[in-house]
Amino acid sequence: MSKTKYVFVTGGVTSSLGKGIIAASLAKLLQARGYSVTIQKFDPYINVDPGTMNPYEHGECYVTDDGAETDLDLGHYERFLNVPTSQANNVTTGRIYQTVIDNERTGKYLGKTVQVIPHITDEIKRRMRLLGDSGEYDIVITELGGTVGDIESLPYVESLRQLRWDLGVDDTCVIHLTLIPYLRAAGELKTKPTQHSVKGMLELGVQPDILVCRTERKLNQDIRRKIALFCNVKQNAVIESMDVDTIYEVPLVMLKEKLDRVTLSRLKLSAKKDPELTRWKDFLFKLSHPKGEVNIGLIGKYVELPDAYKSINEAFIHGGAMNECKVNIHSIHSEGIDGTNVAEKLKNLDGVLVAPGFGDRGIEGKIETIRYIRENNIPFFGICLGMQCAVIEFARNVAGHKDAHSTEMNVRTKNPVIDLMESQKKLKKMGGTMRLGAYKCSIQKGTLASKIYGKTSISERHRHRYEFNNKYMAEFEKGGMKMTGINPENNLVEIVEIPEHRFFIGVQFHPELKSTVANPHPLFVRFVRAAMEYNQR
Numbered sequence: 001m002s003k004t005k006y007v008f009v010t011g012g013v014t015s016s017l018g019k020g021i022i023a024a025s026l027a028k029l030l031q032a033r034g035y036s037v038t039i040q041k042f043d044p045y046i047n048v049d050p051g052t053m054n055p056y057e058h059g060e061c062y063v064t065d066d067g068a069e070t071d072l073d074l075g076h077y078e079r080f081l082n083v084p085t086s087q088a089n090n091v092t093t094g095r096i097y098q099t100v101i102d103n104e105r106t107g108k109y110l111g112k113t114v115q116v117i118p119h120i121t122d123e124i125k126r127r128m129r130l131l132g133d134s135g136e137y138d139i140v141i142t143e144l145g146g147t148v149g150d151i152e153s154l155p156y157v158e159s160l161r162q163l164r165w166d167l168g169v170d171d172t173c174v175i176h177l178t179l180i181p182y183l184r185a186a187g188e189l190k191t192k193p194t195q196h197s198v199k200g201m202l203e204l205g206v207q208p209d210i211l212v213c214r215t216e217r218k219l220n221q222d223i224r225r226k227i228a229l230f231c232n233v234k235q236n237a238v239i240e241s242m243d244v245d246t247i248y249e250v251p252l253v254m255l256k257e258k259l260d261r262v263t264l265s266r267l268k269l270s271a272k273k274d275p276e277l278t279r280w281k282d283f284l285f286k287l288s289h290p291k292g293e294v295n296i297g298l299i300g301k302y303v304e305l306p307d308a309y310k311s312i313n314e315a316f317i318h319g320g321a322m323n324e325c326k327v328n329i330h331s332i333h334s335e336g337i338d339g340t341n342v343a344e345k346l347k348n349l350d351g352v353l354v355a356p357g358f359g360d361r362g363i364e365g366k367i368e369t370i371r372y373i374r375e376n377n378i379p380f381f382g383i384c385l386g387m388q389c390a391v392i393e394f395a396r397n398v399a400g401h402k403d404a405h406s407t408e409m410n411v412r413t414k415n416p417v418i419d420l421m422e423s424q425k426k427l428k429k430m431g432g433t434m435r436l437g438a439y440k441c442s443i444q445k446g447t448l449a450s451k452i453y454g455k456t457s458i459s460e461r462h463r464h465r466y467e468f469n470n471k472y473m474a475e476f477e478k479g480g481m482k483m484t485g486i487n488p489e490n491n492l493v494e495i496v497e498i499p500e501h502r503f504f505i506g507v508q509f510h511p512e513l514k515s516t517v518a519n520p521h522p523l524f525v526r527f528v529r530a531a532m533e534y535n536q537r
């Protein structure tokens with residue numbers, strides 16, 4: 001195989017410019033031209049991983065098959081490329097320092113003073129090359145989190161500078177994402193922040209090869225010429241990135257702007273062939289030409305922050321497009337729901353998803369929601385905590401165990417229908433100790449789940465500590481709630497259903513993490529269909 005080439009994506013001027021989407025879009029185009037590509041993200045914060053962070057801090061925590069708790073951008077990478085990521089695809093400053101400090105404690109540095117340069121930068125460089133060294137990829141795209149100029153980003157930009165020389169300048173390409181603001185009072189697009197941002201890069205010894213410019217207005221030739229002149233890039237390397245309706249359009253916008261071609265020519269690679277994007281375009285067409293629409297309630301406690309349920313929102317976009325149906329998501333705060341207002345809050349919904357989550361806040365609102373939709377035969381989909389709440393609700397209102405609860409919320413309940421796994425009981429450390437990553441599940445034949453998946457053996461990703469308490473299995477089965485998916489190795493319940501209900505399914509795992517444009521998750525596809533059928537009744 002030829003030598004692996006490295007593309008780096010940095011950001012300047014402000015955060016939230018969408019580096020992850022640009023990286024994923026470029027990767028999609030290169031993949032569609034026949035290259036094997038992966039994307040990794042380096043985050044400059046001190047947490048070892050985002051697993052211990054509150055969603056308000058960091059948005060959703062994305063979990064990979066190998067059980068890494070990672071940045072939500074990895075979700076975009078998988079959704080765009082349809083290739084799984086792993087622990088190696090997300091590295092934080094905390095992890096880098098942890099490795100270096102462990103090395104120091106085991107005497108690996110032979111008495112040297114351990115310093116940011118070379119020890120931290122060497123470890124960053126080692127990790128930057130890890131996926132490339134596997135020999136599996138033609139191109140590795142590395143997104144550097146944060147904004148150039150931040151103190152915490154310095155070691156990363158320095159590592160990138162060094163790596164360019166270690167690898168050879170033709171084997172690397174640096175794409176810098178910036179903002180070209182439009183000043184209404186002046187009636188002009190302004191390039192100065194971009195000039196300063198590139199100057200910031202130059203001070204650190206890195207000349208960007210390509211500038212991707214986020215802008216609300218088109219960049220005319222004069223502006224492009226000016227940016228090229230002041231920032232030492234070719235004019236065709238000034239790429240316009242206008243705001244679009246959906247992130248899934250970005251690869252096509254980048255194709256038009258030739259981001260892929262300019263990158264390949266910088267890396268001295270051939271364009272190979274025109275990108276094969278038939279399925280992608282088909283998906284986009286369906287997405288923008290829906291034949292119907294449904295209203296889905298998303299009941300959670302982080303509803304103010306759309307990034308907290310990122311993968312669920314995206315999985316609905318994929319599942320909606322498959323059904324040629326627009327999915328309107330109505331986020332409803334579970335804290336505000338009680339027996340007096342539940343009917344009003346859930347009015348006009350065609351289906352309800354109860355979201356994953358941790359802790360006590362808003363739990364009774366979720367349980368009340370499920371009571372209402374179970375009694376009124378409204379399509380229900382519960383994920384992780386959402387499934388656990390369905391079990392608690394069933395225990396209380398059908399099986400008659402009024403005090404039933406999860407021991408996460410009430411350790412003293414006499415009916416711990418959701419309880420801590422044995423293996424979790426002795427754990428003291430919080431980080432990385434949940435049941436994480438892919439586990440197998442066997443589905444009973446003839447059930448809703450088996451119809452949805454079209455098979456009886458599946459693998460799905462997990463992130464939880466608590467489980468269905470199997471002591472209640474026989475009683476619940478008799479009462480009408482069936483445990484239709486079981487982990488074949490340890491008998492843990494993975495899927496519950498109420499067959500008498502129109503559509504009632506709860507899953508202990510996180511199906512949203514595996515939904516991609518090429519492979520929309522069947523549970524979301526089928527749940528949207530159930531909502532469409534309910535809507536047309």
Ligand code: GLN
Binds near residue numbers: 356358383384465
């Ligand atoms: N808090 C629950 C548990 O730890 C559910 C977790 C989740 O929804 N991801 O088991």
